[in-house]
Amino acid sequence: SSSASCDYHGFLYCLSVHIPPPTNLSRILYSPESPDYSTVLLSSIRNLRFVTPSRQKPYFIVTPTNISHIQASVICGRKHGLPIRVRSGGHDYEGLSYRSEDGRPFIIVDLANIRSVDVDPTKATAWVQAGATLGELYYTIAENSRQLGFPAGICPTVGVGGHLTGGGFGTMLRKYGLAADNILDAILIDANGEVLNKDTMGEDLFWAIRGGGAASFGIVVSWKIKLVPVPPKVTVFTISRNLAQGAVDLVTKWQSIAPKLHENLFIRIVITKEAKEGGEMEVVASFNSLFLGQCEELLQLMEKSFFELRMKREDCKEMSWIQSVLYFAFYTNRIPLEDLLDRGTKPERFFKAKSDFVQEPVPSFLWGRIWGRFLEDEAGVLIMDPYGGTMNNFSDSATPFPHRQGNLYNLQYFVEWRENGTVPYNKHMKWVRKVYKEMSPYVSHNPRAAYMNYRDLDLGKNELDGNVTSYSKAKVWGLRYFKSNFERLAFIKGRVDPGDFFRNEQSIPPLLPQE
Ligand code: FDA
Structure with missing residues (x-):
């Protein structure tokens, strides 16, 4: 039509x-x-x-x-x-x-064909085009220097274009912040087809596209990013605990410990159902860690700050930073680095995700109840990424991403499945929404915040007001992603794209200054 x-x-x-x-x-x-x-x-x-x-x-x-x-x-x-x-x-x-x-x-x-990566190891910077993947970026950095890395997401097939413009976090966020915090310059094409850089787009627009989603403002062609130092050896571990091994208590404790650990130490939790040795399924919490240093020092830190996890020397795996990228992506580093270049070409699964920011530890009785929820749906996953460290050094308005000081961790609810049909669809969608609802009294509120890169249309969709997106209706989802930065984003949109050419179900609406 x-x-x-x-x-x-x-x-x-x-x-x-x-x-x-x-x-x-x-x-x-x-x-x-x-x-x-x-x-x-x-x-x-x-x-x-x-x-x-x-x-x-x-x-x-x-x-x-x-x-x-x-x-x-x-x-x-x-x-x-x-x-x-x-x-x-x-x-x-x-x-x-x-x-x-x-x-x-x-x-x-x-932009899949716009994807060159140019690393300048002496200046510790790189120009990376939007269609490159994180895997291509990490690989090319490592090819140029083993002393440099970049703090962005874990999955290597994620695109640099969308990821950096929505924030972007991974195993180094407690030390170096978001990917968007490490952008030095950008090439953007605006609604007039003009090519702009940091200087010609102006401070406001450059602020907006580093966390506010560039899709509302134009098309990012490339980013200039600041690379960060990584030590020659880092240490990773994965320690899994089931209910009988005290998982509920450990998860409860982790909430106040992980965001306060030394900034070189990142310990996330992934809760999911796994097959035991006999093939039977059980719910486990995996404590999955990157330490920017060696095993000896890590053991001391763990003894001092999180002895309850009972980490042992045998848990340590020392490797180069780029090997740790493989380890987090594929749970093994015994594969060639070239696997980071695999863009993946066909969709293999259905999924739905939602997100929260947690500011007070969720009580242990609730974790106990959530444990039971995993028995209702084997497809569920909870991912808890600790904040704190450098994240506390940014004010909430330094970038459009407002979830800084006061946030203990990001909580992602995820459900993925492979069977086609409405029965599995309804079952899994219901599960993820139910667990999200169950958590509501214990997570951030007014607004209940969410991470823009974990886009969730349950939070609301744009409606028109005349020929452009309605600002007042968009607030329903916009305040959750951006809190008080939403209004500034809307004014910037009103200045650079008043006709609302770059519009989608959750794009920033244009707000025009009152006469
Ligand atoms: P995609 O191309 O779909 O774009 C996403 C949005 O950005 C769209 O609105 C799009 O229009 C816009 N956009 C894309 N390119 C643009 C450009 N050049 N200019 C302007 N707008 C553009 N996040 C995280 O922080 N840490 C993590 O570890 C992970 N891990 C992860 C794993 C998996 C399997 C998935 C599916 C997702 C993640 N994410 C994540 C979330 C990820 O950061 C988020 O989905 C990004 O927006 C993806 O960017 P893409 O370019 O791949 O997406």
């Missing part, structure tokens, strides 16, 4: 003018008639929930190979009424980088 305002042929003609030969347009433009359309569309979809045939599909997918192709897509899309979804790694939890729920025709600009 084509909308009156969308001019399909006009868009194609416009692109052919803006992208002249020798570029062969048919190599970077896919319509539903193109034989490769489905392959390109599916190439970075991670969630089978969004692979149903009935969904509205993009009119075109553009796969730019240089910056002028991105500019042309913006200029022509805007001129001919075709809004854009930008995709880098495709990991958006609600698929907003490649699908739309608003019924309007749209195109995808897929």
